[in-house]
Amino acid sequence: MPRIDPVPRGALGDLKTVLDAVESRMGFVPNSQLILAHRPEIVRAFAQLGAAINGPSSTCAVTRRRFSSGCKSRPATAPAGSSRSRHGGDEMSEAFG
Numbered sequence: 001m002p003r004i005d006p007v008p009r010g011a012l013g014d015l016k017t018v019l020d021a022v023e024s025r026m027g028f029v030p031n032s033q034l035i036l037a038h039r040p041e042i043v044r045a046f047a048q049l050g051a052a053i054n055g056p057s058s059t060c061a062v063t064r065r066r067f068s069s070g071c072k073s074r075p076a077t078a079p080a081g082s083s084r085s086r087h088g089g090d091e092m093s094e095a096f097g
Contacts, residue, residue, distance in 0.1 A: 006034030015040050018047050 009029075012019060015037055023029045036042045 004035050004038070006031050007037035009034075012037060013040075015043055018043055021047070 007015075009016075019029050019033060019037070022033055033043060033046075036046070
């Protein structure tokens with residue numbers, strides 16, 4: 001049980017669209033987001049941060065999509081300086097670290 005009660009879904013107002021996007025991506029709305037909804041500017045800032053990190057031109061997002069789609073262009077066992085890598089060998093740490 002959280003120390004701060006989450007904002008009820010019916011009382012989200014204009015944050016509903018932001019949290020609907022979270023729900024469509026994750027399949028649920030984390031309680032942390034509903035608790036942060038007491039401070040709407042923080043929820044909006046998190047949404048902007050996520051968009052900046054995972055935007056279409058983000059190296060992290062591109063790498064994550066490549067690996068999640070089954071692309072095996074650079075196996076984990078390949079040496080970091082492999083001439084086949086365009087990224088220098090840090091794809092996994094950039095995407096997930």
